[in-house]
Amino acid sequence: MIRFCASTALLTILSAVFLVTGCxxxxxxxxxxxxxxxxxxxxxxxxxxxxxxxxxQSCNCRLSQDYYSDNxxxxxxxxxxxxxxxxxxxxxxxxxxxxxxxxxxxxDKSLLPNLKNINPSHLNNTFDPDNKYSVPYAYTVTLxxxxxxxxxxxxxxxxxxxxxxxxxxxxxxKGRVTVLDSQRELMSAALKxxxxxxxxxxxxxxxxxxxLILRAKPYWAAFSNTSYIKELAVGNLWVAHGYSNDMFKxxxxxxKTGRKFIIDYSIPREGAVLALDSMVLxxxxxxxxxxxxFINFMLDGxxxxxxxxxxxxxxxxxxxxxxxxxxxxxxxAIFPDQELFTRLEMLQDLDRTQxxxxxxxxxxxxxxxx
Amino acid sequence: xxxxxxxxxxxxxxxxxFLYIPLIIVVVYSFNDSKLNAEWVGFTxxxxxxxxNNQEMLTAARNSLIIAVCASFCATxxxxxxxxxxxxxxxKFLPVLVxxxxxxxxxxxxxxxxxxxxxxxNLTLGMISIxxxxxxxxxxxxxxxxxxxxxxxxESIFEAARDLGATPWLTFRLITLxxxxxxxxxxxxxxxxxxxxxxxxxxxxxxxxxxxxxIQIYTMIKVAVTPEVNAVSTLLMLLTLTMIIIxxxxxxxxxxxxxxx
Amino acid sequence: MMPxxxxxxxxGVKENRVxxxxxxxxxxxxxxxxxxxxxxxxxLTSLRFPGEFGGLAPITLPTKTTxxxxxxxxxxxxxxxxxxxxxxxxxxxxxxxxTSTLICLIMAYPLALLITRSEKRFRNLMVxxxxxxxxxxxLIRIYAWMIILGPESVFSxxxxxxxxxxxxxxxxxxFSPFAVIVGMVYVHLPFMVLPLYTNLExxxxxxxxxxxxxxxxxxxxxWHVTWPLSLPGVFSGSVLVFIPVLGMFAVPDILGGTGDILxxxxxKDQFLGTRDWPFGSTLSIMxxxxxLAITALAARLAxxxxxxxG
Numbered sequence: 001m002i003r004f005c006a007s008t009a010l011l012t013i014l015s016a017v018f019l020v021t022g023c024x025x026x027x028x029x030x031x032x033x034x035x036x037x038x039x040x041x042x043x044x045x046x047x048x049x050x051x052x053x054x055x056x057q058s059c060n061c062r063l064s065q066d067y068y069s070d071n072x073x074x075x076x077x078x079x080x081x082x083x084x085x086x087x088x089x090x091x092x093x094x095x096x097x098x099x100x101x102x103x104x105x106x107x108d109k110s111l112l113p114n115l116k117n118i119n120p121s122h123l124n125n126t127f128d129p130d131n132k133y134s135v136p137y138a139y140t141v142t143l144x145x146x147x148x149x150x151x152x153x154x155x156x157x158x159x160x161x162x163x164x165x166x167x168x169x170x171x172x173x174k175g176r177v178t179v180l181d182s183q184r185e186l187m188s189a190a191l192k193x194x195x196x197x198x199x200x201x202x203x204x205x206x207x208x209x210x211x212l213i214l215r216a217k218p219y220w221a222a223f224s225n226t227s228y229i230k231e232l233a234v235g236n237l238w239v240a241h242g243y244s245n246d247m248f249k250x251x252x253x254x255x256k257t258g259r260k261f262i263i264d265y266s267i268p269r270e271g272a273v274l275a276l277d278s279m280v281l282x283x284x285x286x287x288x289x290x291x292x293x294f295i296n297f298m299l300d301g302x303x304x305x306x307x308x309x310x311x312x313x314x315x316x317x318x319x320x321x322x323x324x325x326x327x328x329x330x331x332x333a334i335f336p337d338q339e340l341f342t343r344l345e346m347l348q349d350l351d352r353t354q355x356x357x358x359x360x361x362x363x364x365x366x367x368x369x370x
Numbered sequence: 371x372x373x374x375x376x377x378x379x380x381x382x383x384x385x386x387x388f389l390y391i392p393l394i395i396v397v398v399y400s401f402n403d404s405k406l407n408a409e410w411v412g413f414t415x416x417x418x419x420x421x422x423n424n425q426e427m428l429t430a431a432r433n434s435l436i437i438a439v440c441a442s443f444c445a446t447x448x449x450x451x452x453x454x455x456x457x458x459x460x461x462k463f464l465p466v467l468v469x470x471x472x473x474x475x476x477x478x479x480x481x482x483x484x485x486x487x488x489x490x491x492n493l494t495l496g497m498i499s500i501x502x503x504x505x506x507x508x509x510x511x512x513x514x515x516x517x518x519x520x521x522x523x524x525e526s527i528f529e530a531a532r533d534l535g536a537t538p539w540l541t542f543r544l545i546t547l548x549x550x551x552x553x554x555x556x557x558x559x560x561x562x563x564x565x566x567x568x569x570x571x572x573x574x575x576x577x578x579x580x581x582x583x584x585i586q587i588y589t590m591i592k593v594a595v596t597p598e599v600n601a602v603s604t605l606l607m608l609l610t611l612t613m614i615i616i617x618x619x620x621x622x623x624x625x626x627x628x629x630x631x
Numbered sequence: 632m633m634p635x636x637x638x639x640x641x642x643g644v645k646e647n648r649v650x651x652x653x654x655x656x657x658x659x660x661x662x663x664x665x666x667x668x669x670x671x672x673x674x675l676t677s678l679r680f681p682g683e684f685g686g687l688a689p690i691t692l693p694t695k696t697t698x699x700x701x702x703x704x705x706x707x708x709x710x711x712x713x714x715x716x717x718x719x720x721x722x723x724x725x726x727x728x729x730t731s732t733l734i735c736l737i738m739a740y741p742l743a744l745l746i747t748r749s750e751k752r753f754r755n756l757m758v759x760x761x762x763x764x765x766x767x768x769x770l771i772r773i774y775a776w777m778i779i780l781g782p783e784s785v786f787s788x789x790x791x792x793x794x795x796x797x798x799x800x801x802x803x804x805x806f807s808p809f810a811v812i813v814g815m816v817y818v819h820l821p822f823m824v825l826p827l828y829t830n831l832e833x834x835x836x837x838x839x840x841x842x843x844x845x846x847x848x849x850x851x852x853x854w855h856v857t858w859p860l861s862l863p864g865v866f867s868g869s870v871l872v873f874i875p876v877l878g879m880f881a882v883p884d885i886l887g888g889t890g891d892i893l894x895x896x897x898x899k900d901q902f903l904g905t906r907d908w909p910f911g912s913t914l915s916i917m918x919x920x921x922x923l924a925i926t927a928l929a930a931r932l933a934x935x936x937x938x939x940x941g
Binding site for chain 2: 037039044045064066067069073076077080081082083084085226230233234253256257
């Protein structure tokens with residue numbers, strides 16, 4: 001028995017040693033040639049691998065990424081005091097939180113000559129006036145994705161939130177619709193449909209939105225934040241409320257795998273939520289200069305375009321336009337025209353009492369039926 | 371007796387089927403020549419090739435294996451001790467201490483440990499913090515199994531050994547440990563799988579710039595479940611299988627020798 | 632220090648107390664440091680105000696005057712108890728957890744029994760086969776169930792074919808409470824099998840032989856010998872399934888429909904949605920207390936006092 005214990009322990013230690021040495025030797029290889037490591041806290045799949053390689057070559061450093069899939073994950077981790085991140089790429093409302101918490105560093109714009117590439121209409125946002133701290137990276141729109149063939153067959157409208165809120169339409173697609181599992185996003189869609197602002201926090205308007213949601217809920221299959229991409233592409237879902245870059249992916253997947261239908265997406269005419277992600281320096285970062293170098297690198301039209309070509313995200317970079325694939329640049333749902341753009345709205349953070357009220361409402365929405 | 375056996379066999383077989391049908395899908399689709407995990411298109415090894423070219427993923431796998439091995443090792447030792455202690459010395463508060471981490475929602479444990487590591491211990495997050503966190507929630511699982519094994523066991527064997535002049539250590543080595551071995555092994559297996567799978571606590575306690583498998587996989591899944599993720603899973607199972615088989619080979623050899631003595 | 636203690640034990644020094652603390656000390660210290668302290672932090676958290684921008688409001692007001700509320704409060708507890716909604720979520724979660732536990736028990740018991748009754752050399756392999764699927768990633772396994780339960784899957788067509796033969800309207804399997812239970816059972820099945828197996832394995836077969844000699848049939852032997860002896864295993868297994876199910880949020884998130892919110896989701900929402908750490912802590916404390924109470928109660932019921940000594 002002792003021998004057994006000893007052998008297991010030995011095996012454990014051996015494998016651990018093997019793994020550790022395997023690891024460190026490889027780390028040393030990279031560490032020897034490139035000493036500096038830039039730590040980027042980024043969204044999943046939000047930078048093209050080629051771009052990473054190119055940046056590493058140009059800066060003679062290593063770009064190390066940690067991922068989050070929700071602003072809130074990132075905020076929670078930082079709020080507890082996590083440190084060591086040079087750069088973060090939060091959405092507008094999360095950015096305003098970080099700025100208010102005072103955990104970001106002001107930018108040195110003299111190090112960012114490429115800042116001139118950014119379309120002025122994406123600068124000077126309410127969450128960061130004069131772009132003291134942040135530089136736009138990319139944006140997405142929350143919209144409706146659909147199976148074009150089915151929608152035409154059933155004669156349903158695609159340019160209105162009524163598709164996911166009106167029982168007369170929902171009847172035909174019962175159980176084939178998902179909406180986002182996000183308090184703010186779904187409420188915003190409902191508020192927009194009712195003709196209010198996405199940032200409306202009026203109790204009565206919220207109740208109205210709640211009733212609208214509860215009336216439509218029996219027809220929805222689920223609240224889904226990710227699985228709708230695949231389910232749309234496979235054909236199990238016909239309509240989904242989701243993000244433009246996810247719909248881009250679903251459409252691409254459907255096309256690549258030779259589906260008989262097309263996945264299309266459009267911004268409802270009542271208006272929708274625009275999420276502008278920006279790069280910002282975290283105060284705990286140890287490489288401010290390298291961070292500026294990275295930001296400037298990403299502001300280069302070609303590098304910025306790579307992101308759009310990969311993920312289908314909207315691009316605020318004017319010099320990127322020429323490098324973006326024509327079918328993406330022509331897509332109104334990714335690059336909305338001026339008129340449509342004015343109907344998009346960025347989310348603003350709620351205060352803590354509003355947040356708790358909304359959370360309660362959300363629980364009620366999930367638990368109850370009308 | 372016969373009829374009962376048939377009944378037992380079919381019930382057990384359906385339980386195995388329940389366990390393995392989703393797994394077959396995972397493995398089969400890892401060889402599927404289609405980006406969508408939807409229908410069979412053709413055989414390919416390209417997902418495995420892609421995987422072996424993904425340096426970040428390989429590092430993550432190594433890190434996670436180290437974490438899982440270390441955490442399950444610590445948790446098994448501490449958990450076995452806790453199980454023994456709960457059974458023998460009727461300490462009132464120990465069961466509460468052991469059950470509570472199991473009962474605590476993962477996310478709370480994750481945030482609580484993060485606050486503790488950063489604001490009380492002032493620890494730099496890294497492998498160590500993940501190992502500690504995983505050990506914390508695995509101890510309970512091991513202890514509960516070990517105690518279940520000990521419960522209702524005849525105390526008189528231990529007493530007899532003691533009466534014959536065996537020291538507590540000798541009693542433990544020669545009598546208790548062989549008796550609870552299946553529970554210890556089961557606990558270790560459970561800790562290993564819990565550790566390698568855990569996303570929430572790992573997310574909160576991981577350090578900067580160290581890829582770990584659950585987060586890497588989660589990242590990929592967020593975008594869409596690609597066959598590459600299936601390939602990782604398949605390889606991980608294969609690796610676990612090999613490790614366990616080696617361990618049990620060593621074990622059965624040792625066991626036979628012990629029993630002959 | 633340690634070698635000295637060990638040699639004391641080796642030399643047979645009468646030191647029950649030393650052994651006792653040698654055995655219970657390390658896990659105790661570890662849990663006190665790495666579990667109790669963080670728990671106390673969270674207990675304190677539940678008494679604080681959430682920060683205006685997430686995190687926590689300060690306990691003492693910093694020198695610069697802010698509008699933020701600070702100090703300690705019981706408001707989250709008030710909020711929790713003044714609303715029936717949260718009790719409903721608790722109740723619903725307990726129903727799902729009990730159902731999952733029961734199904735796990737029904738599936739795991741024959742499996743554990745079969746492993747125990749197999750030849751010794753096969754046993755380890757069979758246990759291994761139970762655990763092996765869990766070396767693959769948890770989310771991958773859940774997503775595999777999405778494929779199986781999807782509306783166009785073979786399984787769905789089969790079930791609906793059977794149902795329509797009986798004149799029942801077709802059902803959707805995915806995104807339903809049914810899918811949630813399937814997922815929960817799938818993820819937690821080994822937690823039931825392992826404790827059951829380790830318990831059943833130690834039973835003395837002579838007991839069953841004796842019962843047979845006394846004329847007990849297979850069912851009687853099971854009900855009067857095997858089952859009561861296995862109660863500690865049943866209890867441990869149930870605890871290890873019931874409790875994690877309560878905190879689980881990924882399964883309802885992925886497989887659940889529009890109404891599948893469990894306490895785990897609610898707690899997750901407070902930390903990763905609403906940035907309301909105090910309320911999240913309060914919910915967790917309520918959950919932990921409820922779970923400990925239930926466990927203590929169950930432990931009392933499952934205490935193997937009436938069981939004949941093996």
